Amino acid sequence: MPKSKALTTKRYPAPTGKKVKEKELVSKSEYRDKLQKNEVDRKKEEKKRSSSEVLEATSRLSVTTDMIRDYILTYKDAAKDNMKTYGIPASIKLAQGVLESGSGQGTLSRNANNHFGIKCHQGWDGESVRHTDDAPDECFRKYSNPNESYTDHSLFLTNRGRYSDLFLLEKDDYEGWAVGLKSAGYATDPRYADKLISLIERYELYKYDAEVLNKTVTGPRPRTVATTTDKPITVTETKSTSKSTQSSTKSKGTVHVVKKGDTLYSISKRYNTTVAQVQKMNKLTGTNLSIGQTLKIK
Template sequence: MRNKNYFSEKILLPAYLACCFFLFCGISFPSAVWLSLNDYIEKYKGIAIMEMQRTGIPASITLAQGIVESNYGNSMLAKYSNNHFGIKCRSTWKGASVRLHDDKPNECFRKYNHPYESFIDHSYLLTSSERYATLFNYKSTDYRSWAQGLQKAHYASSKRYARVITSIVEFYGLHYYDTSTYQKYSIHPVYVDMVEKYAQKYGMSPDAAAAITDVQTIPVESEADTSNFNNLTQLIANTVKTEYTVQPGETMYGIARKFGTTVEAIQSLNALPTTQLKAGQIIVVLQ
């Protein structure tokens, strides 16, 4: 009986109290899985493409910003609060929140029930503010102008922001997702429901945001967390490129899986207009 009480008091009770603490603070338990950058692209390219088709924001820009802001899904904010873009609460926010130390102590960040909500809110941030209005003069395939425009609009304080975003887009072939013919993605059915309920949950329809003309100007304050810049640039610099000879019957998809990369990265590295390969063809792949 003594052993049973010891187990209850020393093991179960602390675990229960810890759970209560996280729930009381509005923090959910994070996934223990560390995402690779390629995993992040595969997991969220679908929502990025859907948001591009809905709002005109290039999928490549959304993915690159998510990679930078969330350390490709591995930041505490992304894991605990599904916030992939480091968006802070501000006075208009009606949803859940979490407190973290950032530029200032104990800052308020938005918390979402699902990562897709973070992507939808990111679209609303760009479409509802006059600060980013000029971005929508660019085509969704012009990712370079979008990256420069975000920097000019002070999305980030770093003068390297546009260069880093563009480097990520081009190195991993994210611009292939900006073409309207790209259909090779999957997305969870909850996305449609989340878009429809956005207004009810957060007090504003993301579809109506683009039509708003009387928008209160947001003070020029950087949205972006650029603390991952050095890590990402180092990751790109340390990524090994190797030549590979295509074997009979091999596909670009199969080769991408073999090397743990993406089809789009192979296309971008080799400037290939299609995914068609021939036996004996020599290509460059990431390792």
């Protein structure tokens, strides 16, 4: 039986996913190098996708987490100073700044130092620029520097009655502020409140509120909610509740029984609906709830 000829070099197809011809074959070491390079490139692309997000307010931008963190570090002191002076949570101001300015990369923030998308409105006699937002060529305020924008944002909120109920909330109630700002018409995006809350909790912006208030940082927690027409939600104990209502916070699909700590916002989030829809379904004119109260959901 003839001896087999010894193989001196193994040949492997180039990892392209396509059918290869003989001349496209590569050595074992080349094959491994290509596989390793492909894996490195794949991981880089995955990391790039996971570390970036689209911020959309007055500008639609794709920014990295590093850009967001840099923005937060740059303006956290301005946000904290404004919280001390005007009572607006630093977490809310930073989240709005990140979202509205695209972490400082948006057209308005770069060309007009406008970090909060504030339009001219009646009575504005400062500088302005034109920018397309909800409508073409709208008038937006222009500032000399970002700190002016931060201060004017505080004045804008404190001097307009539609935001007055927000100042009745606890100083660090970022969830209530987020929902209240959307309800008061600060932005037209239906997911505006959720976006603010998400930024605050992912980047732990609530810790700056705690620093101003000299509190221990405890992390995100359920809060109360205010709207433009209602005072902060309070849940009060009733004299008695039935065993059936105490034993469950949900009924089968369409009814929710209020328990201590529930808010209209937390309930609406649980059932993937809105505060307004829950109010409408239950003919609620306010936001106060009572333990044991039964709410129709859908």
